[in-house]
Amino acid sequence: MADDHASKAISCYGAGINDTPHLDRLAKEGMRFNHCYVNNSICTPSRAAILTGTHSHINLVRTLDAKLDNRLPNLAKQMRSGGYQTAMVGKWHLGEGKAHQPTGFDYWSVVPDQGEYWDAHFIEDDGMKQVDGYVTDIITDKCLNWIDSRDKKRPFFMMCHHKAPHRSWECDDKHRDLYKDPIKVPDNFTDDYKHRARAAKVAKMRVAEDLTYFDLGLVQPDGGKRIGEKMSDLWNVYDRKIPAPEDVSKMKLMDREDGTIFTFSTPEELAEFKYQRYMQRYLRTIQSIDDNVGRMLEYIDADPELRENTLVVYTSDQGFFLGEHGWFDKRFMYEESFQMPFLARFPSQIPPGTVNDDLVSNVDFAPTFLELAGVPIPSYMQGVSFLPLLQGEKVEKWQQVAYQRYWMHNDITHFAYAHYGCRDQRYKLIHWYNEPLDAEGARPADGDHKEWELFDCLEDPLELFNVYHEHKYKEVRARMTALLERKMMEIGDEVVHDCEESDEKVGDDRPTLLSRLWSGKRS
Structure with missing residues (x-):
């Protein structure tokens, strides 16, 4: 599993923006799912859902600040009780310390918080250790070493969780020259949000306005507000957003690696520079993932029996915006963030080269793996x-419905509104039910903006036009509302009208100050 890997950045999904031959092998030799969805589009809650097979309101991991109680039952514990050897390597992000460290695993080695791209620290049962090198290679090394040293007479369950391609997108040296040709800008990159809920317009995750000098590998000049908005006081970081002025004639940016100076003629030229720079850095980190998936497959395929009897799955903890609607990041129920990649190869049971268009969710992963392993599925899942x-x-009679609820009501960095909703094969219904707190901890003063959105994903795949109030969609609106209500009743979720009481202020899911000091990188 990767972190923040959009389906469009896997070449078998057909976007044509990069080349991932080893990931494509999983689709060629197995199955690609086109409609796999996340229950809560943010790292920590998604990981909790995958491990427990439950939604956020049940496992109580609703936001980035939440931690998973390691006394709870989980997938690994159930697999181990069924005779499987179990291991977890890489990004955990479900809390640290004895009360929140991984349980149910015979072996675990996880990065603290977000982890580092270079010379990463790993927390293990006997303490913390630093390992020199590039983190994607290191995580794979650890996984292969454990698989090789396992008891060959017993089955195994391995969770290999990469840090990449999470922000700040630092690639391996060997990939620095990749993707220098311009990458196609999404058709809705300049979305003006006119026909949408207010939540889309106020979100602060725009490529043109909200990326930072550190994000794009640029030297941050000295100065105050004139050089850019401070990212956030919450995390005690000093990185600033790169301005998007109307007059770009005095704007000069410098590459942190080679000192190249970039100048611009128009605001549009500056925005596209940011997009291309963002995409280059993002896709280069993915290339290391693809390389290491290749290493993993090479090891498995070297043993015909192991190849035939091993399910290999590749997924991400959620989707990610690659310039669609002008955004980077995730959080929203719009398709690029909501949809996860899911590739699966199992030669003895999965027909090769198949594509599935049914709707599945990350909450479904645990029971699927358990049934395949012949291990009982607990009733709590x-x-x-x-x-x-x-x-x-x-x-x-497959359940053609996917449900999401994003609980982070007080997102003072991205200003992403809390929301919930569902989609079926064609339509998507979203209810935006709060406004986040501002930097001073207060609600906006301009009134209540609880809103509904309905999208016809067949007629409007770019999700530009909210048709909730259109008369011709009256029956669709009623049917989708009933579908949403049934799903919420089925899983035991309900609307919390006063959401100020349940979460503290939440900022960006960036490395903590401690992680930044460890890595020796300051903005």
Whole structure:
């Protein structure tokens, strides 16, 4: 599993922006899911859902600040009780310390917080250790070493969780020259949000306005507000957003690596520079993931019995915006953030080269893996096994609904509104039910902006036009509202009208100050 890996940045999904031959092998030799969705589009809650098979209001990991109680039952514990050897390596992000460290694993080695791209620290049962090198390679080394040293007579379950391609997008040296040709800018990059809920317009995750000098590998000049808005006081960091002035004639940016100076003629030229620079850095980190997936497959394929009897899955903890709607980051229920990649190869059971268009969720992962392993699925799990779909069966009464709820009400960095909603094969319904606190901890003064959005994903795949109030969608609106209500009742979720009481202020999911000091990198 990767962190923040958009489906469009895997070449078998057909966007044509990069080349991932080893990930493509999983699709060629197995199955690609086009409609796999996250229950809560942010790192920590998604990881908790995958591990427990439950939604955020059940496992109580609703925001980035939340921590998973390691006394709770989970997938690894159930697999181990069924005779499996279990291991977890890489990004954990579900809390640190004895009360929150991984449990249910025979072996675990995880990075603190977000982890570092270079010379990363790893927390293990006997303390913290630093390992020199590039983190994607190191995580794979640790995984392969454990798989090789396992008891060969018993089955195993390995969770290999990469840090990449999470912000700040620092690539391996060997990939620094990749993707220098211009990458196609998304058709909705200049979205003006006119036909949408207010939540889209106020969000602060725009490529043109909210990326920082550190994000793009640029030297940050000295100065105060004139050089850019401070990212946030919350994390005690000093990185600033790169301005997007109307007059760009005095704007000069310098590459941190080679000192190249960039100048601009128009605001549009500056915005596209930021986009290209962002995409280059993002895609280069993914190239190391692809390389290491290749290493993993090479090891497995060297043993015909292991190859035939091993399910290999590749996914991400959520999707990610690659300039769509002008954004980077995730959080929202719009498709690029909501949809996760899911590739699966299992030669003995999954037909090669198959594509599935049924709707599945990350909450469904745990019961699917358990059923495949022949281990009982606990009654507490809310997900549904989609093993029959993996095996190529046509399930007539499959649940064609995906549910998301984003709980971070007080996001003072991205100003992303809390919301919940569902989608079926064609339509998507979203309810935006709060406004985040401002930097002073107060609600905006211009009134209540709780809003609904309805998208026809067939007629409007770019999700530019909210048709919730259009008369011709009256029946669709009623049907989707009923579908949403049924799903919320089924999983036991309900609207919290007063959300100020349940969460503290939440900023960006960036490395803590301690992690930044460890890595020796300051903005």
